[in-house]
Amino acid sequence: MAQMAQDQSAFRMELRSWLEANCPAEMRDGNSSRDHTCWGGRNWVFESEAQETWLNRCIEKGFTVPTWPKAYGGAGMNRAEEKIWHEELARIEARRPLDSFGIWMLGPALLHFGTEEQKKKYLLPIARGEIRWCQGYSEPGAGSDLASVQTKCEDKGDHWLVNGQKIWTSYADKADAIFALVRSDREAKKHLGITFLLIDMETPGVSTRPIKLISGMSPFCETFFDNVEVPKEDEDGISSVVGTINRGWDVAKYLLTHERSMISAIGSGTGGMRPLAQVLTDDGAELDPILRAAAIKAEIDSLATGLTLERYKDMAEAGQGVGDASAMLKYVGTELNKDRHELMMAASGSDALEWDGPYGSRPADWLRTKANSIEGGTSEVMLSIVSRRVLGLPG
Amino acid sequence: MTEEETMLADSARGFLDENAPVKQLRDLRDAGKTFDRALWQEMAKMGWAGILVPEDHGGSDMGHAAAGILAREMGKTLVASPFLSSAVIAATALRQVSDSRAQEALSAIASGEVTYALAVDEGPKFSPEKTEMSATRDGNSFRLNGEKTFVVDGALADRLLVLAKTDAGLTLFDLPAGRNGITRNHKGMIDSRDAARITFDNVEATGEDVLGNVDQAMKVLQPALEAGQAALAAEMSGVAAGAFGMTVGYLKERKQFGVLIGQFQALQHRAADLWCHTEVTASAVAHAGRMLDEDPENASLAVSLAKARATDTAKRAVIEGVQMHGGIGMTDDFDMGFYMKRARVAAEWLGDYGYHAEKIAKIRGL
Numbered sequence A: 001m002a003q004m005a006q007d008q009s010a011f012r013m014e015l016r017s018w019l020e021a022n023c024p025a026e027m028r029d030g031n032s033s034r035d036h037t038c039w040g041g042r043n044w045v046f047e048s049e050a051q052e053t054w055l056n057r058c059i060e061k062g063f064t065v066p067t068w069p070k071a072y073g074g075a076g077m078n079r080a081e082e083k084i085w086h087e088e089l090a091r092i093e094a095r096r097p098l099d100s101f102g103i104w105m106l107g108p109a110l111l112h113f114g115t116e117e118q119k120k121k122y123l124l125p126i127a128r129g130e131i132r133w134c135q136g137y138s139e140p141g142a143g144s145d146l147a148s149v150q151t152k153c154e155d156k157g158d159h160w161l162v163n164g165q166k167i168w169t170s171y172a173d174k175a176d177a178i179f180a181l182v183r184s185d186r187e188a189k190k191h192l193g194i195t196f197l198l199i200d201m202e203t204p205g206v207s208t209r210p211i212k213l214i215s216g217m218s219p220f221c222e223t224f225f226d227n228v229e230v231p232k233e234d235e236d237g238i239s240s241v242v243g244t245i246n247r248g249w250d251v252a253k254y255l256l257t258h259e260r261s262m263i264s265a266i267g268s269g270t271g272g273m274r275p276l277a278q279v280l281t282d283d284g285a286e287l288d289p290i291l292r293a294a295a296i297k298a299e300i301d302s303l304a305t306g307l308t309l310e311r312y313k314d315m316a317e318a319g320q321g322v323g324d325a326s327a328m329l330k331y332v333g334t335e336l337n338k339d340r341h342e343l344m345m346a347a348s349g350s351d352a353l354e355w356d357g358p359y360g361s362r363p364a365d366w367l368r369t370k371a372n373s374i375e376g377g378t379s380e381v382m383l384s385i386v387s388r389r390v391l392g393l394p395g
Numbered sequence B: 001m002t003e004e005e006t007m008l009a010d011s012a013r014g015f016l017d018e019n020a021p022v023k024q025l026r027d028l029r030d031a032g033k034t035f036d037r038a039l040w041q042e043m044a045k046m047g048w049a050g051i052l053v054p055e056d057h058g059g060s061d062m063g064h065a066a067a068g069i070l071a072r073e074m075g076k077t078l079v080a081s082p083f084l085s086s087a088v089i090a091a092t093a094l095r096q097v098s099d100s101r102a103q104e105a106l107s108a109i110a111s112g113e114v115t116y117a118l119a120v121d122e123g124p125k126f127s128p129e130k131t132e133m134s135a136t137r138d139g140n141s142f143r144l145n146g147e148k149t150f151v152v153d154g155a156l157a158d159r160l161l162v163l164a165k166t167d168a169g170l171t172l173f174d175l176p177a178g179r180n181g182i183t184r185n186h187k188g189m190i191d192s193r194d195a196a197r198i199t200f201d202n203v204e205a206t207g208e209d210v211l212g213n214v215d216q217a218m219k220v221l222q223p224a225l226e227a228g229q230a231a232l233a234a235e236m237s238g239v240a241a242g243a244f245g246m247t248v249g250y251l252k253e254r255k256q257f258g259v260l261i262g263q264f265q266a267l268q269h270r271a272a273d274l275w276c277h278t279e280v281t282a283s284a285v286a287h288a289g290r291m292l293d294e295d296p297e298n299a300s301l302a303v304s305l306a307k308a309r310a311t312d313t314a315k316r317a318v319i320e321g322v323q324m325h326g327g328i329g330m331t332d333d334f335d336m337g338f339y340m341k342r343a344r345v346a347a348e349w350l351g352d353y354g355y356h357a358e359k360i361a362k363i364r365g366l
Helices: A003-022 A048-059 A079-091 A099-112 A116-127 A248-267 A276-282 A289-317 A323-354 A362-369 A379-390 B002-020 B022-030 B035-044 B064-074 B081-097 B100-110 B215-251 B263-293 B298-331 B336-346 B352-363
Strands: A133-136 A153-157 A157-169 A175-185 A196-202 A205-209 A220-231 B116-120 B135-140 B141-152 B159-166 B171-177 B184-186 B194-208
Touching: A003 A048, A003 A276, A003 A362, A003 B194, A003 B263, A079 A289, A079 B352, A099 A116, A099 A175, A099 A248, A116 A205, A116 A248, A133 A157, A153 A175, A157 A175, A157 A205, A175 A276, A175 B100, A175 B159, A196 A220, A196 A248, A196 B081, A248 A323, A276 A289, A276 A323, A276 B141, A289 A323, A289 B298, A323 A379, A323 B263, A379 B263, B002 B022, B002 B035, B022 B336, B064 B263, B081 B100, B081 B116, B081 B215, B116 B141, B141 B159, B141 B171, B159 B215, B171 B215, B215 B263, B215 B298, B215 B336, B263 B298, B298 B352
Parallel strands: A133 A175, B116 B159, B135 B159
Antiparallel strands: A153 A157, A157 A220, A175 A196, A205 A220, B135 B141, B141 B194, B159 B171, B184 B194
16 A cells, blocks of 8 residues: 555656646646637647647647557556546646547547557547547437437448438537447347447538537537448458447447546536636625525535545446446536536626626536536436436336 | 455444344334443444454454444444444544543443443534533532533433533543433433433532543544544435335335336436435545545545535435335334434434535635
8 A cells, every 4th residue: 555655656746747847838727618628630720839739748648648558649547647647737727638529439439349450540649639539429319319310321332321410419510530320220129220430521421510509609510421431441441330330339338328427527526627616706706695505515516426426436447337327427417517507607696697798608608518417318318227227116 | 445345334234134123223212222232232342332442452443434334334224322422432532642541441432331422512503612511620620510412322321521611712521421410311312312411510520531631622522523423424324325225125116006106207216316316425425434544634524525415315315215105104113214313313413414514615615
């Protein structure tokens, strides 16, 4: 134990001095909000030289994907080390060097289901921020009932022919490629006829249309596939299907579990967010007793939820199955995040009612949070999962 | 949980299912009793009474996280014992003091021969800093006058830890419960457990009876209170788990409208929400135990977080427990009522939700 603690403290000191020397001052403003996120991709334009420098220095050390194996662009950190990395970033309020759906979603799917060739081909560009992926799951007729996706995928010998429509595709209009759930067998039972397919957005027949949301922002798109020909293999013989044909639901389920634990982080104050107490009081706002009581309760629930997230990560690290409990993390975390933003709006009163008022994006952020308990599976779907799979209540 | 912790929980569960199911509390109540000394002796033999007592003094010295695990298992079947008062609170207080008398007292706790109760409250709410009971100087000794309320385990305890106001602060006294001038009024409590109102009429206490230093009670008492609050939170998470387990079991066997009521989504979602609540609270409870073991100087936030969450969760679990059982949940023949009453008593003991929420707010700058 003592040896481990010592090793960890040496690791922390090493990171700390590296960060001190390598994180540009402009990147230490604690601002990882959407406006300042570094997404990477073929057409990425850095907002500043500092952003580019910061990314490049992190790429060199594998810090964009700290827990991935070094062979795929990561730093090979274990869970304890990753925690230290995040703590040290937070200590100097450093921005995350790179965010992307490749890091959050596709990477974990490939690490779990991909062939060695696929890992080599796809993971490195994700780690280096050279490609920007988006996720093609939902369809107009397949929301909560995701397994009923209808986007058609036909076997045409050397290629797949894809026709159909996706919706709520985050940043599809800015993405270079999409990982999509498509219907490859219309006869099979709905969970057994789905394939997890990788499609380049520049392929003829792919088009996107941003959807304007209540926040005024358009983070989501409709994505259309009109006779899109997806090569089955690239010139090196690497397949465009992740996992087994017709068993894409296994990949999707794995990723949903992953996505749910990730989304849950946002409400718990562990995702690099400032504590609610600090947000509310830094603004100098006077909280009336009723608002204050609600804020204290939200703070208590946030702290306890953060501890729960840590506990489940530890369990996962120890090889204990977390699986269906991720539905709990997602449900609790997102409901809490909605509360948090309701409180922030209430605390700032009419000043937060102007789109570009003294609180900047606060009203738009507040509206955005309403999607948290819908995207990645609604709160109601999460409760049904807990009820059936965790509690074993009859279906 | 670590492997060791799982083993401890499993062995405790095995013992308690055999020797202290809810029926044991019911039988005690029906016999007009609040506590089974023979059962406590059994627990002492297993090292539970000395769980926070150093091995030199006959304890098993397993720490606060382990104490929490035992408390949680006891909570699941509402075990009536002086575990919190003696093994956790008094032992922690005595450990802060290094004199030989305190060492002997620790041995007596570990062996199960002597039980303690903590006499702090004077009104309906926990607030030790507002203690009014006086201990006035009288030559070389003190005279204690006043009344303590809600002294949990106080009617049967052998010794009392009494908080009183002295010249320049608060002082903690360690007194035999039978000392002249002490009158204990055992009150019939809703949870069928031991609690007393105790009056002190010119009770004499000497310097020997002071635990720690005069006017500096909090040095000894605060760690003891935090240990007690964390263990109580653990017990309450067990109470919630016990009530919840019964409720989910009922949803799987009770039929209405020709189907199992657990098939109704309205009930499924409420049960699932409650499970989420119990899981989040379990994290706070485990964290508090770990903090007390690893960094006790900085455990206040973790402890209050655990007690606040556990209070909230236990309340929800017993309310839903009665509601989902329907009419049978209201009957005395059925056990759910015992859970509801214990949850209410535990909610008030050592600080209610509001008390701990306010502490958290202060620490977090709200």
